[in-house]
Amino acid sequence: MTDPKLRVLISSEQIQNRIRELGEKISHDYPGNNLHMIGILKGAVFFMTDLARAMKRDVFIDFMGISTYGKGKTSSGEVKVTKVHEVVGEGTRIHGEVVDREAVRSFFPAFTLDLEGRVKEASCGCPHFRRSGLREGPCEHMLALRLAYARQRAAEEALRQTPEGRKLIRAETRSYVRREASGQEQVYRVSLDGQVVAVEWGPRLGEPRRQKLWFDTDAEARAAYFARLESLSSEGYIDAASQLV
Ligand SMILES: [Zn+2]
Numbered sequence: 001m002t003d004p005k006l007r008v009l010i011s012s013e014q015i016q017n018r019i020r021e022l023g024e025k026i027s028h029d030y031p032g033n034n035l036h037m038i039g040i041l042k043g044a045v046f047f048m049t050d051l052a053r054a055m056k057r058d059v060f061i062d063f064m065g066i067s068t069y070g071k072g073k074t075s076s077g078e079v080k081v082t083k084v085h086e087v088v089g090e091g092t093r094i095h096g097e098v099v100d101r102e103a104v105r106s107f108f109p110a111f112t113l114d115l116e117g118r119v120k121e122a123s124c125g126c127p128h129f130r131r132s133g134l135r136e137g138p139c140e141h142m143l144a145l146r147l148a149y150a151r152q153r154a155a156e157e158a159l160r161q162t163p164e165g166r167k168l169i170r171a172e173t174r175s176y177v178r179r180e181a182s183g184q185e186q187v188y189r190v191s192l193d194g195q196v197v198a199v200e201w202g203p204r205l206g207e208p209r210r211q212k213l214w215f216d217t218d219a220e221a222r223a224a225y226f227a228r229l230e231s232l233s234s235e236g237y238i239d240a241a242s243q244l245v
Helices: 012-029 045-054 127-132 140-160 163-167 218-234 240-244
Strands: 036-041 060-065 079-087 091-100 105-107 110-114 119-123 171-179 185-193 196-203 209-214
Touching: 012 045, 036 045, 045 060, 079 140, 091 140, 110 140, 119 140, 127 140, 140 163, 163 218, 171 218, 171 240, 185 218, 196 218
Parallel strands: 036 060
Antiparallel strands: 079 091, 091 105, 091 110, 110 119, 171 185, 185 196, 196 209
C-alpha cells in the first residue's frame, strides 16, 4: 500500500476474522463429512482457500468457470427473473429464463431458496442438470438466475430506503426470523395491502397468531408497516429474504 491514492477500507485482519466466522458457521450448519465447496473462477480462488482453511475439517474443493451471458458485464436481458413467489414458512420460489447462446435455445431454471438461503427443489432442462441434478453443484443457468435475482433484490432494497421508493410500495409481504436460545425459530410475517397491515407471528412449526389493522389512508398504513419492520430489526429479527442473496 505504497500508492498514496489508495487507502485501506477493510483491513486484512477484519477480512480474516469474518472468514473464520463464516467457516465456523458453515461447519456448524453442515456437520456431515462430505462438504463440497464450489467456487467460481477466477475471483474466488483466494477466498475459497482461506475459507477452506478456516473450516478445520476435510472439505472437497472444486472450481467452475462461468462467462457472462450476453455482451459485456452488465445484465443484457438474456437472464430474466420471470416469477418470484413466497412460500409461507418455506422460502422463496424463483423462476427464470436464460438464453443459452451456445446451445442456441432457452432454459427455464427454477429453484426454492429456503429461509437459510439454501437451494432446494431445483429444476432445469439442461443436460448438466438432467445428468446430475445438484450433485455437482447448480448448473450455470441456476447460477445466472441466482445472480440476476440478487441484483434485482439489491436494486429493490436500495429503492425502499428512499421516501420516494417507499411510496411505490402498496402491497407486499415480508418474513422475519429470529432463532431463540432454545433453538426454536420465531417467524414474523408482516403484510401491507392498501390500507391494511396484517401480522402473523409464532414458532416456525405451529399455528401462528394473527392481527389485522385497518388505517384511514394508504400513507398511514405504509408508515405503520415500515415502523413494524424497523422495530422487528431492532429486536434481532432478520429479514428472511435478505439471507437469500
Ligand atoms: Zn441448467
